[in-house]
Amino acid sequence: MDAPQTPKPNHRMILAEIVEGLREYxxxxxxxxxxxxxxxxxxxxxxxxxxxGKLETQLRQFAQGELADDTPLATPFLNQIRALGQRLREFGDLSRSRxxxxxxxxxxxxxxxxxxxLIDQVTDTAxxxxxxxxxxxxxxxxxSISRLRNVQTNEYKRGPTQRPSGNTAGSTNRLN
Incomplete structure (x- = not known):
């Protein structure tokens, strides 16, 4: 048990999903x-x-090979990240939105x-x-994100906030 084994196929698939999620996020x-x-x-x-980005790079190196073949195209996890990205692209300046x-x-x-x-499924201790x-x-x-949220909370105290609206035309930002 000197070195960790190569990731098993089901572990590689979850690892590929996490790496893809990190990249998209x-x-x-x-x-x-x-x-x-x-x-x-x-x-x-x-x-x-x-x-x-650093974490993604380290995980790719840890996977000991290319993960592209193992990356799922769509999972609930990846779909949530992609949906968040779409909402943020439509929203604009998020610095005023809780x-x-x-x-x-x-x-x-x-x-x-x-x-x-993923960690719970791995049996190899190394x-x-x-x-x-x-x-x-x-x-x-x-x-780090929590600290960013604290900075943003202080900003909220100084002015109105925005909230993304539905698909109504012409009103991508509303004041609360």
Whole structure:
């Protein structure tokens, strides 16, 4: 039991799903940071996106091979991330919206739960230990998002907030 075994096929599929989720979520954060009018929040979003990028790279290396063949096209987990991305693209500046920030945090929580589910399925102790290390990194990223939420909460106290509306034409942003 010197080195971890190669990931089993069902583990590789979950790992591929998590890596794809990280990649898509990172893109959402970068897109959102580009639309934010508050430079402090934008920089923090870029930082969190960078952390996701590092984690994605480490997981790809850990997978010991290409994950593209194992990446599922659609799962409930990936669909949630893609739906969040679509809503954020339609919404615009999220720095004034508590609603959107809550969705970002909830998506981060879903990724952590999915990662924990993977760890629970792994029987090889060395592989499990390495995955747990990556889980701790994800928890650190979640903490960064929580700090970002605190900054945003202070901003809310200074002015009105926006909330994404339904598919009504001409009103993509409303004041609460």
């Amino acid at each position: 990172q893109q959402i954060l970068v897109d959102s940071a580009g639309k934010v009018s508050n430079t402090d929040i934008a920089m923090r979003l870029y930082h969190v996106a960078g952390e996701h 609603y959107v920030m809550c969705e970002i945090i909830q998506t981060e929580e879903r990724m952590i739960r999915r990662f924990r589910a 592989w499990r230990k390495r995955l747990t290390t990556y889980l701790f990194r994800m928890l650190e990223v979640r903490e």
